Amino acid sequence: MLLAMKVFISVDMEGISGLVRWADVVTQGIDFARNRRLMTLDANAAIEGAFDGGATDVVVEENHGVEDLCDLLIDEVDPRCRVVRGAGRPGATTMAALDADTGVVLLIGHHARAGSRPGIMAHTISYQKFRSVRVNDEDCGEPEIFTIRAGELGVPVGMLSGDQVANEQLSKRAPWAESVIVKTALSNVAGNVIPPVRARELIRAGAKRAVERARGGELQPYRDESAPYAIEVGMREPISDGLRQNLESLEEFEIVDDLTVRTLADDMDLGFRRIAYLGFGDRPGLTRY
Numbered sequence: 140m141l142l143a144m145k146v147f148i149s150v151d152m153e154g155i156s157g158l159v160r161w162a163d164v165v166t167q168g169i170d171f172a173r174n175r176r177l178m179t180l181d182a183n184a185a186i187e188g189a190f191d192g193g194a195t196d197v198v199v200e201e202n203h204g205v206e207d208l209c210d211l212l213i214d215e216v217d218p219r220c221r222v223v224r225g226a227g228r229p230g231a232t233t234m235a236a237l238d239a240d241t242g243v244v245l246l247i248g249h250h251a252r253a254g255s256r257p258g259i260m261a262h263t264i265s266y267q268k269f270r271s272v273r274v275n276d277e278d279c280g281e282p283e284i285f286t287i288r289a290g291e292l293g294v295p296v297g298m299l300s301g302d303q304v305a306n307e308q309l310s311k312r313a314p315w316a317e318s319v320i321v322k323t324a325l326s327n328v329a330g331n332v333i334p335p336v337r338a339r340e341l342i343r344a345g346a347k348r349a350v351e352r353a354r355g356g357e358l359q360p361y362r363d364e365s366a367p368y369a370i371e372v373g374m375r376e377p378i379s380d381g382l383r384q385n386l387e388s389l390e391e392f393e394i395v396d397d398l399t400v401r402t403l404a405d406d407m408d409l410g411f412r413r414i415a416y417l418g419f420g421d422r423p424g425l426t427r428y
């Protein structure tokens with residue numbers, strides 16, 4: 140009997156093996172084209188490991204917010220999977236394909252949360268806009284947001300590849316997840332890295348183990364976050380007039396002070412969308428998110 144095992148792989152760029160500085164992950168960087176290839180190869184290592192571990196269906200979702208979330212070299216991606224890419228997805232931008240049919244979530248190339256020191260290119264959702272994102276009075280990063288959302292759907296997070304800090308942070312909510320440490324953060328923009336050729340071998344092995352363990356029922360959905368979630372976003376710059384005007388017309392947001400906005404979200408699909416909105420909602424009248 141072949142049990143269906145859909146694997147959801149979220150691919151971000153800051154935690155891709157070999158990459159340590161902001162110029163590595165933005166369009167203008169001299170190595171960006173090469174680094175997209177490194178991203179693609181880390182993703183392929185995870186896809187291969189997932190199928191080796193018994194996946195019957197693999198969906199890869201692009202999570203890196205440059206180039207409209209089209210960063211993988213699509214013609215070099217393992218042809219056995221499907222890829223969700225492009226901006227303007229319904230629901231939480233980086234989790235459009237995450238559903239209750241998913242057996243396990245793998246986080247590839249993910250990074251530590253805003254405020255982490257060290258932590259390679261640490262940020263939460265928007266580096267430019269957000270100084271901190273807190274959920275229920277605790278600092279929260281993207282891997283944890285995924286873990287909370289996946290838990291709501293009854294899905295475990297089974298693996299993270301990235302630096303040691305991102306892995307440590309995830310382990311508080313998902314101690315069962317495979318930690319694949321492809322680089323050791325020395326600061327926010329420096330690391331002691333395993334060359335990508337070898338790092339990909341670790342990613343492949345970690346993904347295989349994670350899927351095998353998910354099939355064996357060894358991984359748990361995270362269900363310990365109490366809802367509704369009290370979300371607090373600390374802005375780097377005082378809230379713009381445009382954003383303030385928009386927030387004042389949206390009763391679900393509370394402006395605490397010039398730098399702080401709170402919201403209470405029943406689930407993390409909504410929570411993610413509201414956090415993201417604070418990063419792009421500056422234009423007067425732009426109140427949809």
Ligand SMILES: [Zn+2]
Nearest residue numbers: 151152203204
């Ligand atoms: Zn990113």
